[in-house]
Amino acid sequence: MNSLLKDHPASMYVIPGVLLIGIVGAGAYAWYGHANTATARKDVAALQESVSELQEKLETTQEERDRLQDLLRRASDENTAFGKRVEELASSVNFLDKLSKTDRELLQKYSSVYFLSENFVPDPLVPLDDELRARTEGGAMIHGEVLPYLRTMMRSAKADGVPLLILSAYRSFGEQSAVKTGYKVTYGTGTANKFSADQGYSEHQLGSTVDFVTPENPASLSTSFSTSPQYRWLLEHAHEYGFVISYPEDNTHFQFEPWHWRFVGIALATYLHNDTKYFYDLDQREINAYLARIFD
Numbered sequence: 410m411n412s413l414l415k416d417h418p419a420s421m422y423v424i425p426g427v428l429l430i431g432i433v434g435a436g437a438y439a440w441y442g443h444a445n446t447a448t449a450r451k452d453v454a455a456l457q458e459s460v461s462e463l464q465e466k467l468e469t470t471q472e473e474r475d476r477l478q479d480l481l482r483r484a485s486d487e488n489t490a491f492g493k494r495v496e497e498l499a500s501s502v503n504f505l506d507k508l509s510k511t512d513r514e515l516l517q518k519y520s521s522v523y524f525l526s527e528n529f530v531p532d533p534l535v536p537l538d539d540e541l542r543a544r545t546e547g548g549a550m551i552h553g554e555v556l557p558y559l560r561t562m563m564r565s566a567k568a569d570g571v572p573l574l575i576l577s578a579y580r581s582f583g584e585q586s587a588v589k590t591g592y593k594v595t596y597g598t599g600t601a602n603k604f605s606a607d608q609g610y611s612e613h614q615l616g617s618t619v620d621f622v623t624p625e626n627p628a629s630l631s632t633s634f635s636t637s638p639q640y641r642w643l644l645e646h647a648h649e650y651g652f653v654i655s656y657p658e659d660n661t662h663f664q665f666e667p668w669h670w671r672f673v674g675i676a677l678a679t680y681l682h683n684d685t686k687y688f689y690d691l692d693q694r695e696i697n698a699y700l701a702r703i704f705d
């Protein structure tokens with residue numbers, strides 16, 4: 410080594426310089442690494458803080474979304490409830506409007522229960538189709554709202570091979586009085602009272618009641634009608650068109666009248682048919698609940 414320094418005197422300065430440079434370089438590298446680590450830590454800390462802030466914002470956004478969804482759901486529920494109330498109100502208004510335009514007499518329990526004024530005339534009152542009548546002489550009238558149901562029922566019966574004809578329909582107060590007087594003269598008051606109503610108590614004055622006969626026996630009313638296929642068809646299908654038998658067997662008003670059928674509306678007629686009940690079995694208040702739907 411000494412001989413090297415002696416032979417190369419400049420090397421005595423080079424070697425320490427190299428060592429110094431190495432030491433400085435190592436220190437600089439160490440410092441640089443330390444500086445980078447500190448910076449990285451700061452970056453990580455800043456990133457973590459940003460993540461935390463984003464999470465807080467996200468939680469706030471979710472809470473706000475949930476709040477808005479809840480408000481929207483409540484508003485939707487309120488709108489639905491309001492819509493239902495509007496529908497109910499409209500239905501009530503429609504019901505009351507129909508009720509106000511429907512003659513309450515149409516579902517009253519007449520015969521020997523309620524009295525019908527001598528001035529009552531159904532409105533509208535229209536001529537009965539000739540094809541539906543057993544005899545065409547003279548006028549025959551029916552309630553105008555009842556006629557479409559009656560016409561459809563009779564055409565359905567005919568299509569099923571059991572044609573029906575109408576012997577009598579609407580009778581005024583005066584006409585019923587004349588009919589009852591004639592029966593009294595012919596059969597006596599006691600007997601007449603068993604099958605004919607006094608004026609003011611007849612369902613025929615309503616214009617919604619008819620007496621049926623068959624083409625084989627078109628001129629008179631008879632309990633033999635109960636053995637006809639027409640009667641059996643009526644028992645099975647008349648309610649589908651809104652008609653019911655007024656005076657079935659063992660009723661407390663008149664004798665059995667299989668020919669006498671009254672329009673009370675499909676809803677009430679179907680209810681009576683399905684429950685094997687008769688019109689006069691019901692309380693008047695229960696019957697009145699069907700008035701607004703009589704022509705539905």
